[in-house]
Amino acid sequence: MNCSDFLKELTDYLDGVIDADTKAELDEHLAWCHNCFVICNTTKQTIEIYRDSELYELPDDLRSRLRSAIVQKCQKQKAEAHPEPEAKNTKA
Amino acid sequence: MNTIQKLNEPVSDELALVRAAKNGDIGAFEELVKRYDRNVFRIAQHITQNREDAEDVVQDAFLKAYGNLTQFQEQSKFYTWLVRIAVNEALMKLRRRRPERMISLDEDVKTEEDSIPREVADWSPNPEQQYNQSELKQILSKTINGLPPSFRTVFVLRDVEGLSTEETAEALNLSIPAVKSRLLRARLQLRERLTKYFKRRDNGDGNK
Numbered sequence: 001m002n003c004s005d006f007l008k009e010l011t012d013y014l015d016g017v018i019d020a021d022t023k024a025e026l027d028e029h030l031a032w033c034h035n036c037f038v039i040c041n042t043t044k045q046t047i048e049i050y051r052d053s054e055l056y057e058l059p060d061d062l063r064s065r066l067r068s069a070i071v072q073k074c075q076k077q078k079a080e081a082h083p084e085p086e087a088k089n090t091k092a
Numbered sequence: 093m094n095t096i097q098k099l100n101e102p103v104s105d106e107l108a109l110v111r112a113a114k115n116g117d118i119g120a121f122e123e124l125v126k127r128y129d130r131n132v133f134r135i136a137q138h139i140t141q142n143r144e145d146a147e148d149v150v151q152d153a154f155l156k157a158y159g160n161l162t163q164f165q166e167q168s169k170f171y172t173w174l175v176r177i178a179v180n181e182a183l184m185k186l187r188r189r190r191p192e193r194m195i196s197l198d199e200d201v202k203t204e205e206d207s208i209p210r211e212v213a214d215w216s217p218n219p220e221q222q223y224n225q226s227e228l229k230q231i232l233s234k235t236i237n238g239l240p241p242s243f244r245t246v247f248v249l250r251d252v253e254g255l256s257t258e259e260t261a262e263a264l265n266l267s268i269p270a271v272k273s274r275l276l277r278a279r280l281q282l283r284e285r286l287t288k289y290f291k292r293r294d295n296g297d298g299n300k
Contacts, residue, residue: 007209011276015257035212039283042215045290046283047251049220053232055252056137056146058130066147067125070154074118077159082116 001029006036014044110170114161121161125154128171131253132178138248139182141237142189149185153178168262172255175263179245186241209280211287219290235285239278246271247278 006029012018013026030037058066106127112120129150136149156177157164164173220228236244249260250271261271 007276007280011272011279014279017257035209038212038214039209039280042287042290043279043283045215045219046279046286049286050232050236050247050252050282051254053229055229055232055236056134058133058150062147063129066129066150067122070125070151070158071118071122073151073155074121074158077155078116078118 001025003029003033003036006030006033007039010040010043013040014047106170107166110161110164110166113158114164121158124170124174128174129154131171132174135175135178135245135248135253136182136185138236138252139179139241139245140185140189142185145182145185145189149178149181152181156181169259172259172263175249175253175255175259176265179249179263183241209284211284211291213287213291215287215290216292219286222290231286231289235282238285239281243274243278243281246274247282250275251279 006026009018009022009026013023018026030040106124109120109123113124132153133146133150136153137143137146140146140149153174157174160177164170216222223231236247239247245264246260246266249255249263250257255263257268257271257275260266260275261268264271266274
């Protein structure tokens with residue numbers, strides 16, 4: 001296995017979705033190839049940093065504003081789709 | 093109520109909400125909004141890179157989902173279906189803002205070379221601690237915004253939002269190999285760019 005073979009498998013390796021034989025080959029490559037070892041580690045850190053970053057969190061006030069707008073529009077949509085309330089079934 | 097089924101079938105709670113919403117229960121739909129609004133906002137902001145657009149996308153995506161609930165096929169997850177709607181809405185916003193560029197998730201951006209690692213310096217032990225919270229966010233946001241939209245979107249769905257490869261493929265209407273190839277390239281390009289900020293500096297000149 002050379003470095004470019006290693007890179008091709010990197011995503012499956014990091015996601016842990018790789019068969020045992022390929023994993024053993026990749027582990028062996030990592031044991032002696034410092035560059036791939038560093039690339040593997042820093043790629044893993046890249047994923048973790050983004051996963052933990054809370055980069056675009058929805059602030060509470062905006063969240064409730066958006067939610068009430070959505071609910072209001074859904075109610076409007078529902079009213080337009082069903083103008084007759086079901087309660088009017090009683091024929092006197 | 094059949095509680096045993098609930099324990100065995102974690103999806104059923106969501107499906108129950110979807111079915112109630114299909115029958116006109118807006119409260120049930122509001123529950124689904126509460127469950128996923130943060131995710132939709134993050135995805136939208138990552139794609140559009142614009143706060144106002146992301147707010148619009150949250151509203152438009154949920155309204156579209158509500159209006160088309162009867163078309164939702166129950167064999168896939170509601171969340172995956174919702175993400176698909178949200179991604180499309182976000183891409184439309186992006187296209188509107190940048191009409192000069194064709195933006196598509198199908199494009200296989202020719203950046204193969206960008207994915208070949210050049211910078212192999214190791215990072216310092218706690219890279220994120222070299223910067224304060226707002227500096228770090230700025231670095232992360234600038235770096236991910238530099239990726240082509242098709243790479244950015246795959247990375248966000250897979251690595252930030254935690255969708256599986258199959259769910260990402262379904263949400264983006266891409267093949268599984270296409271998702272994997274974009275994800276690898278996105279990860280490698282981000283790594284390369286972040287190395288500039290996070291590499292170990294304690295050896296004087298940095299390079300060994």
